[in-house]
Amino acid sequence: MQAVVVLLGVILIMFLLIHVIPGGEARAALGPRASQSQLHAFDRQNGLTLPLWDQFFRYVWSLVRFRLGDSVSQNQTVGALIANRLPKTIILVGFSTLVALVVAIPLGILQVIRRNKPVDYALTGVSFVLYAVPTFLLGTLLILWFSADIKVFPAEAPQGQSIGSILGDPRALILPVLTLAAVTIASFSRYMRSSMMEAMTEDYIRTARAKGAAPRRVLYIHALRNAIIPIITLLGLSIGAIVSGAVITEDVFNFPGMGKLAVDSATRLDIPVLLGTTFVATVATVAGNLIADLLYAIVDPRIRYARA
Amino acid sequence: MPEPEDLERLAPPGLTGEFPPSSVVADRRALLESTELADDLTPAAGGEVTSSGGALRRILEVFVQNRLAVVGLVIIVVMVLFCTIGPFFYSTNQTNAELALSTPLNGPPNGSHLLGTDDKGFDILGRLMYGGQRSLVVGLAAALMATLFGVVYGAIAGFAGGPVDAFLMRIVDVLLSIPALFLLIVLAVIFHTSLPLLIIVIAFVSWLIPARLIRGETLTLRVREYVQAVRVMGGGGTRIVGRHIIPNTVGTIVVNATFQVADAILLLAALGYLGLGLPLPQTDWGSMLSNGVNYAFNGYWWEIYPAGVCIVLVVVAFNFVGDALRDSLEVRLQRR
Numbered sequence: 001m002q003a004v005v006v007l008l009g010v011i012l013i014m015f016l017l018i019h020v021i022p023g024g025e026a027r028a029a030l031g032p033r034a035s036q037s038q039l040h041a042f043d044r045q046n047g048l049t050l051p052l053w054d055q056f057f058r059y060v061w062s063l064v065r066f067r068l069g070d071s072v073s074q075n076q077t078v079g080a081l082i083a084n085r086l087p088k089t090i091i092l093v094g095f096s097t098l099v100a101l102v103v104a105i106p107l108g109i110l111q112v113i114r115r116n117k118p119v120d121y122a123l124t125g126v127s128f129v130l131y132a133v134p135t136f137l138l139g140t141l142l143i144l145w146f147s148a149d150i151k152v153f154p155a156e157a158p159q160g161q162s163i164g165s166i167l168g169d170p171r172a173l174i175l176p177v178l179t180l181a182a183v184t185i186a187s188f189s190r191y192m193r194s195s196m197m198e199a200m201t202e203d204y205i206r207t208a209r210a211k212g213a214a215p216r217r218v219l220y221i222h223a224l225r226n227a228i229i230p231i232i233t234l235l236g237l238s239i240g241a242i243v244s245g246a247v248i249t250e251d252v253f254n255f256p257g258m259g260k261l262a263v264d265s266a267t268r269l270d271i272p273v274l275l276g277t278t279f280v281a282t283v284a285t286v287a288g289n290l291i292a293d294l295l296y297a298i299v300d301p302r303i304r305y306a307r308a
Numbered sequence: 309m310p311e312p313e314d315l316e317r318l319a320p321p322g323l324t325g326e327f328p329p330s331s332v333v334a335d336r337r338a339l340l341e342s343t344e345l346a347d348d349l350t351p352a353a354g355g356e357v358t359s360s361g362g363a364l365r366r367i368l369e370v371f372v373q374n375r376l377a378v379v380g381l382v383i384i385v386v387m388v389l390f391c392t393i394g395p396f397f398y399s400t401n402q403t404n405a406e407l408a409l410s411t412p413l414n415g416p417p418n419g420s421h422l423l424g425t426d427d428k429g430f431d432i433l434g435r436l437m438y439g440g441q442r443s444l445v446v447g448l449a450a451a452l453m454a455t456l457f458g459v460v461y462g463a464i465a466g467f468a469g470g471p472v473d474a475f476l477m478r479i480v481d482v483l484l485s486i487p488a489l490f491l492l493i494v495l496a497v498i499f500h501t502s503l504p505l506l507i508i509v510i511a512f513v514s515w516l517i518p519a520r521l522i523r524g525e526t527l528t529l530r531v532r533e534y535v536q537a538v539r540v541m542g543g544g545g546t547r548i549v550g551r552h553i554i555p556n557t558v559g560t561i562v563v564n565a566t567f568q569v570a571d572a573i574l575l576l577a578a579l580g581y582l583g584l585g586l587p588l589p590q591t592d593w594g595s596m597l598s599n600g601v602n603y604a605f606n607g608y609w610w611e612i613y614p615a616g617v618c619i620v621l622v623v624v625a626f627n628f629v630g631d632a633l634r635d636s637l638e639v640r641l642q643r644r
Contacts, residue, residue, distance in 0.1 A: 241487070
């Protein structure tokens with residue numbers, strides 16, 4: 001229910017954004033040299049002469065059916081463009097999130113085991129720096145070091161149309177995945193560290209110790225299982241951020257995904273495509289939040305949402 | 309159970325800023341709001357804010373003891389001096405395009421150009437100062453705007469409660485669910501960029517977090533005895549919010565504002581990279597980097613590393629300071 005309200009709000013905002021484009025949508029689509037009559041024809045064809053509320057309902061209805069309009073720079077529908085690009089972005093985001101989890105969780109645990117020791121401080125420092133390095137800079141540096149200086153990895157993602165072409169060249173995926181994973185690793189390992197620290201102060205840890213459980217068992221069974229729950233939520237809530245990061249990463253590595261599509265349409269002033277990608281990214285974020293909420297209750301039986 | 313709200317208190321929100329998107333912090337804050345444990349975060353539980361000498365001195369003491377914070381503060385001060393006073397000692401031409409005729413393009417560092425020149429003949433060291441002014445101004449101004457608006461918005465929503473609160477916070481939910489970078493790109497494309505507009509656009513995607521934070525705190529503050537006392541004495545809503553509620557959230561506000569500056573600088577850099585930054589001959593660190601990245605394969609390291617180091621240093625410095633500020637406010641709580 002909440003998710004539906006949010007999505008309707010997002011649609012309203014996008015609708016408003018289209019209507020505040022200086023010069024109007026027709027001018028943005030047809031360019032500065034379009035004549036007055038051409039602008040009028042565009043308005044009539046696209047229903048822009050209808051009353052605003054009517055336009056809004058048509059807009060909502062078309063989005064519900066996933067009709068996102070037509071690109072003004074490429075002779076395709078926005079839906080077709082995104083359908084072609086989205087799976088590739090999902091591959092990139094999926095792999096990098098996986099890598100981030102696999103790296104960040106052990107890092108956080110390590111920091112708790114060695115808390116306030118040099119290793120802990122060093123890793124904290126690294127996470128601060130990783131967080132502060134702009135994604136595009138990190139991507140470029142990785143290209144410089146690993147594709148220009150020592151030619152280990154290609155500097156560009158595979159350019160094929162099909163999804164298979166992306167998966168068929170795993171070496172080309174490594175740098176983009178690492179670039180996108182870096183910031184996630186920085187924030188997740190920080191959260192993991194504090195989540196573990198928090199868990200270690202709980203009563204059940206003292207109880208487990210009092211019963212004579214081995215330190216390893218206390219750490220990996222009692223503390224870890226509880227500490228990892230917030231990370232699941234965090235993951236769901238991070239979808240929007242990771243997708244934002246994917247935009248930059250895809251641009252750096254010329255990765256033919258949805259983020260690159262968004263950036264390209266921004267430079268071409270292709271507003272329908274730009275808004276279409278924004279809409280899809282938002283749907284993904286809302287879905288991520290929703291799944292996080294549901295998972296939270298499933299993973300931790302102590303949490304039960306009151307049935308409304 | 310590991311309380312997520314405690315987790316939030318321990319983890320630096322700075323680590324979930326721009327990239328790690330705003331929605332992360334905000335949604336954890338939403339958890340926090342729902343459990344009403346937020347008064348852990350309120351700096352002072354007195355009536356009017358208790359920034360008496362003793363409390364302030366203790367905050368300062370703890371802050372100074374934190375070596376990272378001092379390092380961060382020194383970096384910030386040095387960077388600000390570098391960008392503002394630097395040009396008086398190292399004066400360069402940062403505006404004329406015909407410069408290209410008289411200076412080497414993409415020249416390596418040498419005696420007359422300490423950090424070399426870029427592809428248009430601009431001196432890189434001078435450009436770092438010139439672009440840094442803009443990066444810092446945008447970062448500070450956007451953070452200030454976002455914080456001011458977010459605080460007032462959140463305080464009003466929390467204090468009003470009921471349907472007003474629900475309506476105002478749904479707007480925040482909606483804006484937060486659009487990934488920040490997409491929203492930023494759309495806004496930057498629709499409104500052509502200039503310095504003031506960039507500030508407004510970045511503030512527009514950043515005010516949501518402070519709004520949620522302050523709304524959560526207001527919910528717990530508005531039922532305190534001293535607020536009721538003001539009511540009994542005939543103080544109106546404006547007075548309660550302005551004189552009693554907002555001053556009592558000042559700790560949260562300051563900590564969050566510090567992280568906001570860092571995140572705004574990163575957002576500006578991302579926009580600059582996407583070519584949506586300031587138009588030439590103006591520049592900022594992100595645009596400089598973006599420009600240098602084009603020559604990454606030519607070995608012109610001086611066009612990449614200096615601007616990159618500046619961004620990373622300043623962002624890390626603001627995160628250090630924010631972290632330390634939060635810690636010192638918490639220590640004050642513990643001693644109370």
